[in-house]
Amino acid sequence: MAIIQTKAIVLSSLKYSDTSLIVKCFTEEEGVKSYLIRGVLKAKKGGLKIAYFQPLTQLNLIAKHSNKSTLHTIKEVQILNPYKTIYKDIVKQSVVLFLSEVLANSIQEEEANRNFYNYITTALLWLDLHDKITNFHLLFLLNATRYLGFYPDIDENDTSFDLLSGNFTASVYEKNTISGNEFYHFKKLLGMNFDTINMVSFSKNERQLVLKTIIKYYELHLDGFRKPKSLEVLETVFS
Known part of the structure; x- marks a missing residue:
């Protein structure tokens, strides 16, 4: 003890x-x-x-x-760092509920990962202080893959992406490959930080498509990862 x-x-x-x-x-x-x-x-x-x-x-x-x-x-x-808005705002509450479910499914190690810990706390404080947050959860999940070990390896000239290998692929007909609009919207988030996220615009359908892609990416790379039950609530909030 x-x-x-x-x-x-x-x-x-x-x-x-x-x-x-x-x-x-x-x-x-x-x-x-x-x-x-x-x-x-x-x-x-x-x-x-x-x-x-x-x-x-x-x-x-x-x-x-x-x-x-x-x-x-x-x-x-x-x-520590009590939130001013997160638990008073139904949209932010829904985002936090969804992200907590994803993180609970994703982080399993009983060892320190201070960089990941600091990323999460800093991102949550940003969420608490800002109002334009419709794309926050997308960028949060994509950037979290840096700390989970499978951030996408994509060049700006690439036109398709193998979700399983995490790399560009020329073979667009493989089962886990994304291309066209699906890849274009996914790629928009790369290199973004929270202060520049509002420069990216998505329609409701595009946002749902990107989220679906990111969830599939997590499923392919994390053993035992389950699709979050709160996903439907989140989609309703951002409809």
Whole structure:
């Protein structure tokens, strides 16, 4: 048993019994960890509050990490970088719910990945401060592939892309190859950052096409990746 102080991002929470939660976090110090939060669903003053464990909340934790169990315990918690708009805006809430589901499916390592951790926290603070966010989730997911190990290797002159190999291909009829409009709109996002994302314009159908392509890209590169249940909600919000 070790006492650890770390920053953490909430990836998911699952009800456990009538009063408790199992919360999965991406910690800065030790990668993915799951915590059993006993009694948090009971109404009581003081102690841990359920509001601390909303999707993608940034926390400061003092926790007990066990060597013998995959479930750990939290001694103290504070909200770090409290969001001003994310949980008040239905669109941003939907984006965060969707991204938390994707990240919970994507990040499995029980080891530190500080660059990825910093990317996520910085991106969330950007989301909290900006209003024009219709393409945020697309760029977030595409740029996250840098840290997951499969960022697209595409030259600006390429006209088709093999989603499985992550490279340009001349063979446009292969099963996992994208070309034409599908590839053109996917390629628009490459090299973008959040401050320039509004320079990219998509129609509703184009945005859905790009998202579908990115989700397929994740499915091909991450073992056990499941299509997010919140995908339909997100498509409704951006209709």
